[in-house]
Amino acid sequence: MHYIAYLLVSLQLYAGVYCQSFPADLKKCKYGDGPCLTATANDLLKKYPKGIPELNIKPFDVLPVRDWLLVNDSQVGGAWYFFELLNQINYGFENTTITEIRGFDRDPTATKIEIHGKIPRLIYKGDYLAKGRMLWFVDINSHGTSESDFLNFQFDITLKVRLEYRNNKRYLKIYELVPNIRLDRWIMWLDNFFPDNFDLTIAINNLFNRNWVEFWNELEPGILRLFETVFRSMIDDLFDNVAYDDLFLAESQIESA
Template sequence: MHSNCGFGANHKLVLLTLVALSLQWQVFAVDFPAPITKCHFGDEKCLIEQAHKLLKKAATGIPENNIPSLEPLKVEKIEMLGDKNSALKVDLVMSDVEFYNYTKAKLLSIKGFSKDLSKPMKLVSQNINPRMTIKAKYKVNGNILVLPIKGEGLLTMVLDNVKSRIVTTMKPEQRNGKTYLIVDNIKLESKLDNVITDMTNLFNGDKTLSDSILKVMNENWRVLSDELTPRINEALAHKFEELLPKLFKDIPYEDYFLPE
């Protein structure tokens, strides 16, 4: 009987130890959210696969990292003040902006991870999105190719074959003997093949004038795109600067990759 009691005590001790270790692991183990897994350093194919998993997961949100659903991706405001010396003399303010299908982008390359952590790291990724839609409230006033445009309502833009290049500069930061990457700056450049724009309530709902100016805009879409795309890129870059630190701030760079 005494022997059985001794075995029970040891068994309980083992259980308590396992529970303590389990709790300790939950507290101190920091990793990428499932199903994202680590890659070997320099394995670009694996990195692209994990990035696609991240985009798919981000579409519905990553609550464990305090990242909301990115489908649609929401931006508060995009503002464009027209160049008075160009063919586009338009002041356009877009608010409550939503980007649909942004997470459907296909990554083509990811480069720049370095073993030298003594200086800032520049990550360069390129992707293509077959079709992306932007919806927003708008207010516009000005001229396009000498034609007047004025209105306030809802805007929809459909962008085809959006090719993007994203440069993310990250600075190393030492904490508790580990190196963490801190997002310092993000720059985004885009090219696209076509834009179709629709606006409700142009010219106080005058259908004839609305149809006429929208036809001109869509036939000369590049005039608007060349001016507006940089503003869109800037707004998206600021959004990424807000979101990315939430994903990487607690993961040491030493833990990004599988051991070699």
């Protein structure tokens, strides 16, 4: 009896760990079928904004973001700046529209993988810490809440992958993810930037928002590295928990279709 009970528990654990599969209500595609993969990706985002807990896939609608040091100048001279984002939460990925997918062939390492998409509005909310010196006479030492609003956020992601074998199945592992981002507008508000002067806080926020393109060009490398971690965490969840071949139609299904 003890052996039978042990066997049943083992089978249940095996099913839970090794037999995780893609949701049955999402259409599977042929390898490399870009239009079909695009439709399925959009269906996934629409049907599962809260993620898929049984596959350990995190929610898309509310996404925690790691703390990020955006600017870290050497603290010498008349002008330097330190700026860190803390406790950030990302809102809006559930409204993503995937516009094109390329790659994902039978051998995913043989061709370049690309994912293109757009989001009407992407919002970051959290805290910030700022230190610095401006124009030799204005010292900055502030912390407070921050909000960034990216309008018509468009992205292109290029992936380089390798295959990892687990339990006689192929799993995709990303070893390089390169994002490219375009947007129509960036609106930011930093609360309490000058703690003792609310008028000056408003002025510096207005200055930023009037000249957001110049700030974007200056900060883009650090922002892209941050979004690399965001996109990677979302995609890794799927590839880590579902075998690559289980995402696609089997040969028998293709032949009978």
